Amino acid sequence: MAHLLLRGEPLQAHGSTAAGPATVEAVLFDKDGTLSSSEAMLQALAEARVVHGCRLLAKDHPQLGQAAGSELVTLLQRAYGLDAHGVHPAGTTAVASRDHNLISTATALCQVGLGWPEALELAHATFLATDDLHGQGSTHRPMATPGLPSLLHQLQQAGVACAVISNDEVAGIEAFLESQQLQAHFQAIWSAEHVPRKPDPAAVHGLCALLGVAPERCALVGDANSDLVMAERAGVAVVLGYSAGWRRRPPLASRFAQVGNWQELSIASGDS
Numbered sequence: 418m419a420h421l422l423l424r425g426e427p428l429q430a431h432g433s434t435a436a437g438p439a440t441v442e443a444v445l446f447d448k449d450g451t452l453s454s455s456e457a458m459l460q461a462l463a464e465a466r467v468v469h470g471c472r473l474l475a476k477d478h479p480q481l482g483q484a485a486g487s488e489l490v491t492l493l494q495r496a497y498g499l500d501a502h503g504v505h506p507a508g509t510t511a512v513a514s515r516d517h518n519l520i521s522t523a524t525a526l527c528q529v530g531l532g533w534p535e536a537l538e539l540a541h542a543t544f545l546a547t548d549d550l551h552g553q554g555s556t557h558r559p560m561a562t563p564g565l566p567s568l569l570h571q572l573q574q575a576g577v578a579c580a581v582i583s584n585d586e587v588a589g590i591e592a593f594l595e596s597q598q599l600q601a602h603f604q605a606i607w608s609a610e611h612v613p614r615k616p617d618p619a620a621v622h623g624l625c626a627l628l629g630v631a632p633e634r635c636a637l638v639g640d641a642n643s644d645l646v647m648a649e650r651a652g653v654a655v656v657l658g659y660s661a662g663w664r665r666r667p668p669l670a671s672r673f674a675q676v677g678n679w680q681e682l683s684i685a686s687g688d689s
């Protein structure tokens with residue numbers, strides 16, 4: 418049995434008035450912005466989708482003219498959460514799955530004058546042209562967030578299982594873990610290809626079932642309110658916001674405990 422300590426203080430069960438630290442048998446980690454420093458990769462991906470979307474619009478639908486292309490740039494940047502400061506940590510690129518981003522793209526294309534079938538086809542073509550940038554490109558390959566390997570080692574030593582819950586696809590999750598030589602630390606993953614996907618609380622229950630651990634004996638760490646609210650609704654004991662994965666601090670609700678960096682977390686063994 419183990420307890421998590423945040424800045425030296427034992428963490429109690431989220432929303433509970435019961436005294437005493439929560440027992441934690443497993444920690445469920447979000448990937449992008451939590452396990453991985455994904456911002457540079459996500460920014461490159463979103464910018465490439467804007468460029469390719471506009472290029473394909475001009476090539477396939479020249480009758481819409483240059484004004485439609487200029488409007489599309491603005492619409493896609495807003496849809497993706499791209500601005501002069503980079504990628505918004507609560508925006509579509511940062512939080513949503515590939516297919517939700519694809520629907521956002523098709524919606525923007527409708528707004529500049531395409532019908533839905535043409536918009537969806539062009540959005541698909543745009544994503545196919547840019548998918549290789551999603552974590553696999555050598556220049557933007559995401560690294561583990563600072564201090565993560567040490568925390569994972571401590572959890573392993575304490576007998577606490579670890580799992581990934583992400584809206585990336587299985588191949589993307591596995592490629593990241595392998596690139597950082599972290600795969601041995603994770604006993605299970607729950608991806609966008611699992612049903613249901615996050616932020617449905619049943620995604621947490623599905624992952625807990627894979628681990629054989631009750632949600633009441635888990636912690637979940639994420640960098641988006643959707644992760645944290647999901648954990649709360651799923652009955653997860655310890656719900657932690659992580660804010661060090663972004664240049665801009667993610668806007669996390671204050672009722673959740675928040676970790677500024679992995680060094681603030683430690684593990685204590687207990688008998689309860």
Ligand SMILES: [Mg+2]
Nearest residue numbers: 447449450640
């Ligand atoms: Mg995230």
